[in-house]
Amino acid sequence: MKISIGNDHAGPDYKKAIVAFLEQNGHKIINHGTDTFDSVDYPDFGHLVAKDVETGKVDFGIVICGSGNGINMTVNKHQGIRAALCWTKEIATLARQHNNANIISIPARFTSIQQTIEMVDIFLNTNFEGGRHESRVKKITC
Structure with missing residues (x-):
């Protein structure tokens, strides 16, 4: 799987740990985040x-900022993006199963x-359930 990751100054340590975990599991990473704690x-x-x-260059995205809100709002401005702000495993599961989220915000x-x-x-390994959720996800696009 190919994954794009981006973070601000609140997330360099998170990104480093996530990238190491993903690479150990055979994923390819495109890194767009900062590696320093200097404000960006x-x-x-x-x-x-x-x-x-x-554009389909990657399968999923991961974004990280202090609250997760700002970067989540940013990515959700793009057509075809369904980013979910997640702070528990259960929310990450439901974001994929029910909302077909393609970016997780941390x-x-x-x-x-x-x-x-x-x-x-969990986010990367949970499938969209489709069915009754399909029509709801289609209504997200304006």
Whole structure:
């Protein structure tokens, strides 16, 4: 699987751990995030991840900022993106099963790195259920 990841200054440690986990599991990563804790603007990285997913360059995206909200709002401005802000494994599961989310947003200041890795693993390995959820997901697009 090919995955695009982007983060601001709240997420370098999270990104490093996620990338190591994903590469150990055979995934290819496109890294658009910062590797430092110097202040940067999360939209700059979020837009790059969203474009990768939007164009089919990657299968999924992962975005990280302090609350997860700003970068989540950014990526959801793109057509075809269904990003879900996740802070538990259960939310990550439902985001895929019911919403066919294609980007997971991580709130670095509200989850541990271990929780984050578990959420990412579940997100990437959970299938969309379709069925009754299909028509709802289609209604998301304007």
